[in-house]
Amino acid sequence: SQQTIGVIGLGNMGNGMCQTLLRNGFKVYGTDLGVAQQASARALGVAVVESIAALCEQVDVILLSLPAAKQVQEVLLGEQGVLNCAQAHTLVIDTSTSEPDVTRSLAKSLAERGLALLDAPVSGGPAGAAGGTMVMLVGGVEADLVRAQPFLDALSSKVVHLGPSGNGHAAKLINNLLCAAHLVSTAEAVALGRKAGLDPAALLDGLNAGSGRSAISEVNFPRWILNEGFDSGFTMQLMRKDLRLALELIEQTGLELPLAQLVGAQWAASEATLADQDDFNCIVKTVAPGDLL
Ligand code: NAD
Numbered sequence: 001s002q003q004t005i006g007v008i009g010l011g012n013m014g015n016g017m018c019q020t021l022l023r024n025g026f027k028v029y030g031t032d033l034g035v036a037q038q039a040s041a042r043a044l045g046v047a048v049v050e051s052i053a054a055l056c057e058q059v060d061v062i063l064l065s066l067p068a069a070k071q072v073q074e075v076l077l078g079e080q081g082v083l084n085c086a087q088a089h090t091l092v093i094d095t096s097t098s099e100p101d102v103t104r105s106l107a108k109s110l111a112e113r114g115l116a117l118l119d120a121p122v123s124g125g126p127a128g129a130a131g132g133t134m135v136m137l138v139g140g141v142e143a144d145l146v147r148a149q150p151f152l153d154a155l156s157s158k159v160v161h162l163g164p165s166g167n168g169h170a171a172k173l174i175n176n177l178l179c180a181a182h183l184v185s186t187a188e189a190v191a192l193g194r195k196a197g198l199d200p201a202a203l204l205d206g207l208n209a210g211s212g213r214s215a216i217s218e219v220n221f222p223r224w225i226l227n228e229g230f231d232s233g234f235t236m237q238l239m240r241k242d243l244r245l246a247l248e249l250i251e252q253t254g255l256e257l258p259l260a261q262l263v264g265a266q267w268a269a270s271e272a273t274l275a276d277q278d279d280f281n282c283i284v285k286t287v288a289p290g291d292l293l
Contacts, residue, residue, distance in 0.1 A: 002027050005151060006059035008052060008075055008082075010037040012233040013095065013122065014065035016129025017155055018046050024132070024154040029058045052078075056085040061151065062092045068241055069099040076106055076117075083113060091116045093148050095136070097176065097242055100166035100249070103139065107165040116144045119165060120152065121172035126233035133157045137175070139168035170249060177246040180239060181263045182216040183283050190221070191288035200226060220281055228293060230279040237276035239283075243267045 003026050007014050010032040021028050022045050030046040031054070032038055042048045049055050052075060055062070062082060066072050072094060076082045082092060092110065094103065094117060107117040117140065124134035136156045138145060145152075145161055152159045162171050189212065193203040204226075208218050224232045247264045250257055270286050284292055 003150060004029065004059050004061070006030065006055040006062045007041075007046070007065065008032070008055065008062060009065035009067075009071075009096070010034075010041040010046070010048075011065065011067075012126045013129045014063075015040055015044070016126045016131075017063065017065060017095070018044055019130045020132040020155055021151070022046070026151070026154070029055050031055050051080060052082060053080055053085040056082065056087060056090070060087045060090045061148070062086070062090060063151065064092065064094045064096055066094075066096045066098075067238065068096065069102040072096055072098050073102060073106065077109065083110065083115070086113075086115055088114055089116075091118070091144060091147055093118050093120050093151065095120050095122050097121050097172050097238070097245075098169050099245055100139075100170040100173075103169050104164075104166040107140070116140070116147075117165065118144050118148055119168035120148070120159075121168055122156070123172070123175055124156075129155070135160070137162055137168045137171040139163060139165050139170075141165075173242060173246040173249055176239065176242040177260055177263070179216065180243055180267060180283070181259065182214040183220065183281065184263055184266055184287055186214065186216045186221065187225075187284035187287035187292055191292040195291055224279065224281045225284055226293070230281055232279050232281055234280045235276060236270065236274050236278045236280050236282060239280040240267050240271070240276075 005026055005028055007018055007030040010030050018028050018041055028046045030041045030048050038048045103119045110117045119139040120136045122134040122136055128134040132155055134156045136152055136159045138161045162168055190200050194200055204217055204221055207213055224230055243264050270283055274282050
């Protein structure tokens with residue numbers, strides 16, 4: 001019979017994942033607090049339901065795509081949440097960028113009721129979600145990963161198992177710390193090039209053939225920054241959250257990482273000039289203002 005899955009959180013990423021799951025033949029149920037998100041999902045062919053309880057009646061595999069740990073906790077532990085409403089043996093796959101410690105504690109609470117939680121945060125943005133080409137960084141036990149595999153295979157071009165619960169979320173924070181650092185450092189490089197008389201597009205062409213390249217220089221600069229489009233579908237608010245969490249992770253380890261601190265400070269300071277809903281690529285506007293774009 002047709003495999004079914006429930007998606008909680010039908011925003012930029014959740015909507016794209018629904019497109020991919022439907023294209024791959026899954027029956028998809030979904031729920032979201034936002035009326036606009038519900039409508040877009042319904043238009044795709046998602047069976048949109050009004051509550052988590054209603055979703056749990058239909059599925060025993062649930063995918064989360066929520067803003068942060070706070071919402072994941074609410075959705076799982078709330079009175080009308082997954083823990084209280086789920087069918088026996090339900091598997092929850094959390095693709096949100098959440099917090100390793102919260103995830104470990106949630107996995108324990110779910111396991112006590114016979115439910116399972118995998119952390120499977122993603123890289124690739126809304127385009128990767130809609131194209132089924134995301135990278136998934138998974139934490140959890142092997143048996144749950146095997147059960148999740150058909151869904152993960154549809155959604156991603158690469159799945160990396162990083163070990164026990166929480167490790168996927170830790171890896172994602174580390175990825176986004178690098179991504180945030182590359183945005184700042186590449187903006188500095190392009191501003192320097194412009195001041196030194198180089199054409200930014202030609203400079204990037206050279207960098208992208210050489211050892212200075214990154215996803216930021218290869219994808220973000222040509223696609224969203226140099227044309228001043230700034231419409232990647234990932235917000236300032238979410239990236240600032242990721243950096244706060246990455247700095248917390250560093251603090252827990254006791255490591256001293258001065259470059260990470262500088263990057264974190266630059267993103268925190270951007271609150272003065274960049275709105276929560278601005279595209280995260282807009283951080284480059286705080287780097288050498290007037291000399292980059
Ligand atoms: P988004 O804000 O567009 O989507 C989140 C959705 O969750 C919203 O539609 C919101 O209404 C819904 N929601 C919040 N609380 C809810 C609740 N209690 N019950 C039901 N629905 C609820 O965010 P997004 O860009 O889709 O990101 C989702 C997650 O994926 C975040 O953790 C983000 O950091 C991560 N992520 C985003 C990207 C990207 O490029 N956008 C890339 C990788 C990872």
